[in-house]
Amino acid sequence: MYIKLKNGVVYDPVHGINGEKRDIYIRDGLITRKPSSTVRINQTYDMKDKIIMSGAIDIHTHIGGGKVNIARMMLPEDHENDLVSKTPLTRSGCGNAAPSTLTTGYRYAEMGYTACFEPAMLPTNARQAHMEMADIPIVDKGAYAVLGNDDFLLRMLAKKNDQAAISDYVGWIINATQALGIKVVNPGGINAFKFNQRSLELDELNKHYGVSPRDILKALTRAVTELGIPHPLHVHGCNLGVPGNLKTTIDTINAAEGMRMHLTHIQFHSYGTEGDRKFSSGAGQIAEAVNKNPNISIDVGQILFGQTVTASGDSMLQYAGHWHAHPKKWVVMDIECDAGCGVVPFKYRDESFVNALQWCIGLEIFLLIDDPWRVFLTTDHPNGAPFTSYPHLIRLLMDRSFRNDILSTINKDAAAHSILSTIDREYSLYDIATMTRAGPAKSLGLKNRGHLGSGAIADITVYSNNKNKEKMFSKPDYVFKDGELVVRKGKVTKVKNGVTHTLRPEFDKSIEKTLHSYFEKYQTVSLENFKIDDDEIVEHGNGKIVIQPCM
Amino acid sequence: MKKRTKIVGKITNNVACPFCGILCDDLVIQNKKETLKILKNHCPKAISGFEKQVPESFPKIAGKKSTLEDAIDKVFLVLKKSNSPLITGLGTDVNGMRAVMHLADKTGAVLDHMHGNALTRNTLVLQDLGWIMTTMSEIKNRADLIIFAGTDAAKYQRFYERVIWNKQSMFTRQKNKLKLVYIGEKLNTKLGISPTGKKPNILNCKTEEIGEIISSLHAIITGAKLDVANVAGIKTKKLEVLAEQMKSAKYGVIIWSPADLDTPHAELTIQSFCEVVKYLTRITRFAGFSLGGDDGSTTSSNVCAWQSGYPLRVNFNKGYPDYSPHHYSTYNVLKNKEVDALMWISSFSAAIKPPRASIPSIILAKPDIKLNFNPDVFIPIATPGVDHSGQLFRTDSVVSLPLKKIRKSSYPNVDYVLNEVLKKY
DSSP: OEEEEEEEEEEEGGGTEEEEEEEEEEETTEEEOOOOTTSOOSEEEEOTTEEEEEOEEESSOOOSSHHHHHHHHHOHHHHHTTEEOOOSSSOOEEOSSSOOHHHHHHHHHHTTEEEEEEEEEOGGGHHHHHHHHHTSOSSEEEEEEEESSOHHHHHHHHTTOOHHHHHHHHHHHHHHHTOSEEEEESTTHHHHHHTTOOOOOTTOOOTTTOOOHHHHHHHHHHHHHHHTOSSOEEEEOSSTTOTTHHHHHHHHHHHTTTSOEEEOSGGGGOEEOOTTTTOEEOHHHHHHHHHHOTTEEEEOOOOOSEEEEEEESOHHHHHHHGGGOSSSOEEEEEETTTEEEEEEEEEEOTTSHHHHHHHHHHHHHHHHOOOGGGEEOOOTTTTSSOGGGHHHHHHHHHOHHHHHHHHTTSOHHHHHHOOGGGOOOOOOHHHHHIIIIIHHHHHHTOTTSSSOSTTSBOOEEEEEOOSSHHHHHHSOSEEEETTEEEEETTEEOOOOOOOEEEEOOOOOTTHHHHHHHHHHHHOSSOHHHHSOOHHHHHTSSOOOEEEEOOO | OOOOSOOOSEEEEEEOOTTSTTOOOOEEEEEETTEEEEEESOOHHHHHHHHOOOOOOOOEETTEEOOHHHHHHHHHHHHHHOSSEEEEEEEOOHHHHHHHHHHHHHHTOEEOOTTHHHHHHHHHHHHHTEEEEOOHHHHHHHOSEEEEESOOOTTSTTHIIIIISOSOOSSSOOGGGOEEEEEESSOOGGGGSOTTOOOOEEEEOOGGGHHHHHHHHHHHHTTOOOOOSEETTEEHHHHHHHHHHHHHOSEEEEEEOTTTOOSTTHHHHHHHHHHHHHHHTTTSEEEEEEOOOGGGHHHHHHHHHHHHSSOSOEEOTTSSOEEOTTTTOHHHHHHTTOOSEEEEEESSOSSSOOOOOSSOEEEEEOTTOOOSSOOSEEEEOOOBTTTBOEEEEOTTSSOEEEEOOOSOOSSOOHHHHHHHHHHTO
């Protein structure tokens, strides 16, 4: 069966197509070349003047797993203003900062997103993350396994095990947890917090293991490289939210020593200590460092004003930040000699100097980094703002006068401390297509997604162009998932299940012997049950696994 | 634990036991002609759950034997006629609960769990204050002071073996340095005598006085001087000693079991635990741990939260999830006649009986359940982790485990029954 999208204006950065009028053909869920004139086209959509991009990909969004579910349970007030009724097609639920899984899937699809990646899957909680993601309809899913605070790795580093063994362990974790990448959160700091350390600098030692965050970053960066994992090590660095952390971030970039590294929600790691309030923007220096180091990619973690909830694996710094909880309740957990988490509700206020400057810092980073292939659009949902604010964020990037209008309403001191008003840059549709489609797909190693070339999965979003980019990106005209129309005029018209993207890097299986003995002695589940079978995703989750190739 | 018998028949290793909330997953079970025997790592609950021979049972409509198809048809008809059903019990696995959620959305049902009171005691604290919590492997390796508040954990038979008197641990936890404290009444404190004979510290008081004791400890820890000689019958001096131990612990844990705190406003007692843990974390590391999760209660609350946004006690009657942990209890909605049909689901235990109500009733329960009334429909159902595979959450709400099918069963799964009902809509 052939479907033809006729006369659309296509943005496909992978193929260098920048707003050209093209026809797109879909056959059996894939984008295909123009068929010969004798072939019958079963369905034709007239896309005259409409903007066509591949489906958007969110590289960092907390959509499933323990801490998200804690946020849901803790915050009934979050849901009350955004209750979602059932329809003949869709299930009920709720939206906002900690939305239900079903609503999460519908809303992402309705915004033109066709793939979302959970960045903080704790290995011991991986099963839950996959169970929740199984209940997120329409979009494709995947997750990065979190390492770097697990006692197993720290024991290896303390014992100075060779890199090959560490890489085997990382490979084993990816396989066992059905992950697509590796993330590290406050390397070593979460573990140190369990020994009552309250902060950990890049070169400071975990007092039990004598291992520094730099050691951990080095070992994991190498493991990711050696295993051929397409997505670089996904780094939530040390000192999140701490004024002055811009130095840590630049040191971390240097610690990569030229190897690929992804620094996530970098806005939260770009703070200086200048000025009367000892809080200033480090965006200029951070952007300069990113521009100079082509091995580095980032996502921003933009904050937007309003009530949200911060949900993070970084128990050390979530504990430190709990004094700012709004409303005044918060959760911190130590988890299974593996990881931790902290859930702290928070309200970003535009009249607050700090929050307003955070808003400026995020936008400055977006606008000062030259290469949109290495910057991804995120709010670190829900930590900076709920993902539903992406269209607003896109307008801030594409529309300088709109940006300056809002700048004029926020805390005046913060606005005065920011160079934002002096930046003329406006993102183009091509830039947006790069940072929300082509770039993330490339970074994750998803070769047949994020573009509109022949052979690509037909995940396609079609917009009506509008001067108001927030309106345009809020409500696509059409969204196709695997070639099927799933959204029309911003509303779900068909519910189906996306796939789960995973990797199967090769590793020396003899690592299981060491792991087996570790599990027997120190863990409270067996090694065999820790591993997640394909069947748990396929049969029990009614899903499908796609194994992406390693490099 | 030791081997119990010679190995014959099919042996399954690493079986997770679904019959209490701590989900031991090291059982070795032998299947000899569909009769199960636990060869290693048993406890009385596991033996009863896995080994008990159950007489054959059949679906019944109004007490009369029927086919499964007819029974499912009847379930549909009862629900179709109902304006506001109650689906409770909810003793099932993740997939069973997924089907419950779908059916509740479809029928506009109220959802509660058979252990809803215990679940709600904790949830109220989470929603009012939050907490600092830990998990079983952290206790096993780190805890050097454990306070059992209002529970002796005796219901969780292998808890001591697995995380209190464990032979191996990673850090400073040396068995003779581990301090145990019991606060409460009628507790089996003998469980807290270490293998080397070291006795635990015991503070006897009524269950409703535990909060007062914990709050007094909290006050002492903040530096306050109590100008009373006793608190709830405990000498202030003794509390001062304990407060000092709490401050100097490297990793302290307060363990409670919300089901054991069965007093009015027990959430305030739990709140006092969480308050003192939060205060102590300013100085050292301390955490809470809640023991419960029986009959899939942690599972049903989690699935309900991710699919609806709310933990249990949700009403779907308005077409969207309406959450009210006080209002939508099984007891209240039956007493207030707010529901006009009842569905009870219990696939792990035959001991807890469904409520008796003068409305049409559907019972999905273990084949050996003894009912003192004839419900409109009875369907004997399979047990997850014995008769079919599945997934279940542990009490800490972090770890979930795969459940195995270890014997053949002629009984249907909860999710099969409910999905068949859903197909009829």
